[in-house]
Amino acid sequence: MSPPLTLMVQGTTSDAGKSTLVAGLARVLRRRGLKVAPFKPQNMALNSAVTADGGEIGRAQALQALAAGVVPHTDFNPVLLKPSSDIGAQVIIHGRATANLSARDYHAYKPTAMAAVMQSWGRLCAAYDAVLVEGAGSPAEINLRDRDIANMGFAEAADVPVVLVADIDRGGVFAHLVGTLELLSASEQARVKGFVINRFRGDIGLLQSGLDWLEARTGRKVYGVMPYLHGLFLDAEDGLADAAADVAAGSGALKVVAPVYPRISNHTDLDALRLHPQVDFHWVGPGQAIPPADLIVLPGSKSVQADLAWLRAQGWEAAILRHLRYGGRVVGICGGFQMLGQTLADPLGLEGPPGSSAGLGLLDMDTVLECDKQLCNVRGSLSVELDHGQAAVAGYEIHMGRSAGPALSRPALVIDDGAGARADGALSADGRILGTYVHGLFDAPEALAALLAWAGLERVQAVDLAARREADIDRLADAVERHLDVDALFDGKLPALKINAQDFA
Structure with missing residues (x-):
């Protein structure tokens, strides 16, 4: 059996569009006839979902499973942190609460958490045609690099390619992308294959000179620019203000x-x-x-x-x-x-x-x-x-x-x-x-x-x-197909489209 297609989506900031891009790609790959699993090694969120195997995962991974057409499983999010205070959280491993730890104590616990992450990763790679990985926050948080299991620490351990996504609607998108890349180690930089720019409004022609500069400056491909999808309804991973912004x-x-x-x-x-x-x-x-x-x-x-x-x-x-x-x-x-x-x-x-x-x-x-x-x-x-x-x-x-x-x-x-x-x-x-x-x-x-x-x-x-959610996942996937070079993102290894988007159910 050949190894699965893998890709990790990391963001320059929180709410850059990681969860959304993974959901859109999951639906796109499902349309290509692939059996797809979403995966987030470590999630910190108070919005969660119950899986078919009786565990608890982040709600974003349950949504991504829906987009992929698979039943939510605890392996999709092996480590979930549910904050109970500003400095402590309930730690959930493979769907079950195991401890309540302070941030300092959790840092010491990370090797145990990483072992659980890699167990889930191995099972998914053995069972799926493709595994789409979502990072957490930003990989350039210097103080969190030691024992990292959420971003580049996982990417290095699992040997997966990375694409960086940034939110242009926030401003400073080129600084976010170049700055994030600069703060990575040499081996981590080599793992970043390119960029996706999210939530663009306006005339794409006016952005082209910046895209050309970014590719020349970094030597990496811009795989596309996602438009601002007004009124898109997807289950929020955590932040309430972000969940309400477009509705x-x-x-x-x-x-x-x-x-x-x-x-x-x-x-x-x-x-x-x-x-x-x-x-x-x-x-x-x-x-x-x-x-x-x-x-x-x-x-x-x-x-x-x-x-x-x-x-x-x-x-x-x-x-x-x-x-x-x-x-x-x-x-x-x-x-x-x-x-x-x-x-x-x-x-x-x-x-x-x-x-x-x-x-x-x-x-x-x-x-x-x-x-x-x-x-x-x-x-x-x-x-x-x-x-x-x-x-x-x-x-x-x-x-x-x-x-x-x-x-x-x-x-x-x-x-x-x-x-x-x-x-x-x-x-x-x-x-x-x-x-x-x-x-x-x-x-x-x-x-x-x-x-x-x-x-x-x-x-x-x-x-x-449920019908509104399904329609918006399809709308998102249509935008991914239209505005991103998806085949290049997966190095030309994707099969041809198996089903028309308008007939997809």
Whole structure:
């Protein structure tokens, strides 16, 4: 069996377009009939997904797997770091939480993490026709070069070629590319085969002299210039501001707001709301006034007690109580659900100092954090009280908390996990407060329509998030085919196009 095609996409900065380019290339190679695996050796993100083998990976790698037409697997992201503070993170190896380490302690742990990375790499190379690798941040971070497993440290160990991508919309693109190259070692520089420029707006002819200079200055090829794809919707890897940048807030009839607490996680749960034409959605950041709304959504959190304290300091507790007095609705998802209860206890100090604190007291239940993390993909339906048609829900659970109390006797969802139905979450006695552990609550079209009607929206339009995501992946791949020299990027080793883009499904 011949070795797979390999390419590593590294960026000159965070959010240069690495995740997007890998997703686009994955779809392009799938169109060529290749079995493709995405791979990110080390990811630091609070947006994650549950894999078919019951583990946890970065959400960007789950999206790239979708683009490639393969089932998400823990080998696609063998090391995931989920920050719980500014200097510490939960370390997830091959999909399972193994430790909570400070940045200094993790640096000492890196050889162990690298061994896990190379194990996954070996399995993927044996099973796939092509493996597309995504770097993290920038390879030119001098202070992170020692024991690097995310960028050139991995590229050298695995002997893979590298293409550098830079975001021209930020400005300084030539300085970013040349400067990054200059800060690499001689062997690392030799590994960089060329460049991709991302998010260009305007007349490409006015850029050509710069491209010519860049190729002459570095001796490397510019494989193409990707245009700024306005309104492109892809699941965000982590940064909330970047996730919201290209999707304008709606001007619809239903007003929805959500807080941006410091350790917000899986904020992609709210993408369906942001994209709905009848929803006027707004994130509310620190120091911002909390506007009137029909629905308040409390998203997930990696540090629930600390984020609840932040919520109170920002005035959200009083705002939520006032909102409910005036007939508004509240939804809490995962950590946001836990905040709605009477107490939050972390006796083992899994997310911070050991201890407990009072919740918002809106649901009669108590939550205790435990070592074992619940990780599963789920399907079910909304409770009959929410929707008499029992609208379908499809999502996933990622949580360490266990909740108990009378509130759970009125579940929000009924989950069918193959072993029989089970209840999830809670719906308040007055029907205005809903909590659930299921991420992706709004993703299924039927559930989204039912929940928006519950929140007060009349004549709800159907919105299919999965269909929109698929269409935008195809749109991205079309742009990659049109604007990049893909065959040259893979040294002329790609097979001919096997399927027309417009027929691809």
